Amino acid sequence: MFKPLSLFDIVILINKNLVNNYQIVIVMSSNGQILYTMSIVRQKVGKVFMSDIRIFKTKQNIENAFVSLLNEKSCQSITVNDICKRALTSRSTFYLHYLDKYDLLKQLVDQQLSLFSEIVEKRFNGLISGQFEATVLHFYQELVTRQPILQALFQIDEPEYNLKQKFETILYNHWLAYLNETTEGHYQELVAQIGASIVFDTLNWSFVNGIDYEALHFVEGIRKKVLLRP
Numbered sequence: 001m002f003k004p005l006s007l008f009d010i011v012i013l014i015n016k017n018l019v020n021n022y023q024i025v026i027v028m029s030s031n032g033q034i035l036y037t038m039s040i041v042r043q044k045v046g047k048v049f050m051s052d053i054r055i056f057k058t059k060q061n062i063e064n065a066f067v068s069l070l071n072e073k074s075c076q077s078i079t080v081n082d083i084c085k086r087a088l089t090s091r092s093t094f095y096l097h098y099l100d101k102y103d104l105l106k107q108l109v110d111q112q113l114s115l116f117s118e119i120v121e122k123r124f125n126g127l128i129s130g131q132f133e134a135t136v137l138h139f140y141q142e143l144v145t146r147q148p149i150l151q152a153l154f155q156i157d158e159p160e161y162n163l164k165q166k167f168e169t170i171l172y173n174h175w176l177a178y179l180n181e182t183t184e185g186h187y188q189e190l191v192a193q194i195g196a197s198i199v200f201d202t203l204n205w206s207f208v209n210g211i212d213y214e215a216l217h218f219v220e221g222i223r224k225k226v227l228l229r230p
Helices: 050-070 080-087 091-097 101-129 132-144 147-154 163-182 188-209 213-227
Strands: 010-014 022-028 034-041
Touching (some): 050 091, 050 101, 050 147, 080 091, 080 101, 101 132, 101 147, 101 163, 132 147, 132 188, 132 213, 147 163, 147 188, 163 188, 188 213
Antiparallel strands (some): 022 034
16 A cells, blocks of 8 residues: 655645546655656646645555455445445545545556556566666565555456556566667567566566565576577
8 A cells, every 4th residue: 555645745746637637746855766656537748836735645555455455355345434434534535535435446547557567668678688786676575565465456357447457568568679789580489478477477476475585586496498599
């Protein structure tokens, strides 16, 4: 779940449309660390003042409540009343930010998908080339810090909200593009699928067991064999 905001945290609103006029709010600590992102619906992009932090705190509480409920029961059985009770907020406040629980779910999925895409774009070349300390380790560390929300969302298998499948597709497409550019053969699609599965399965393992240097080095050896590269 998300780290609570302090008065020393910085909220940055950037003009980055997702779908249906969503914008991304990036919340950063005073030392420059990205704490989390959230999407705001149909709000004009512009300067965010300290007084507006209460809006983000409200959304943070609602999202945290929803994530905690997802770790207890299925999405289908969760009601808006459940979310509001857990978040200590009213239904009217909830509907100021979300159309219904599925709108909340979609915003959470979009947030995590956007963050994952950025991490993969930033780290993938190093991940492929085996730059362990600079890339492989940081790749998993960045994702493990978001374990509660990712594990909760990975449980949802409805096609529109299937974050697990969306993550795997991003990894597969990056692997396949890399293989098509650097190798010749008849099994690029198969190798790309295996490569994506290795990364994703290692992530799930790290959620349960934490970051294990020896395990990541072991996986790196498997990756090299799959790619048939030194």
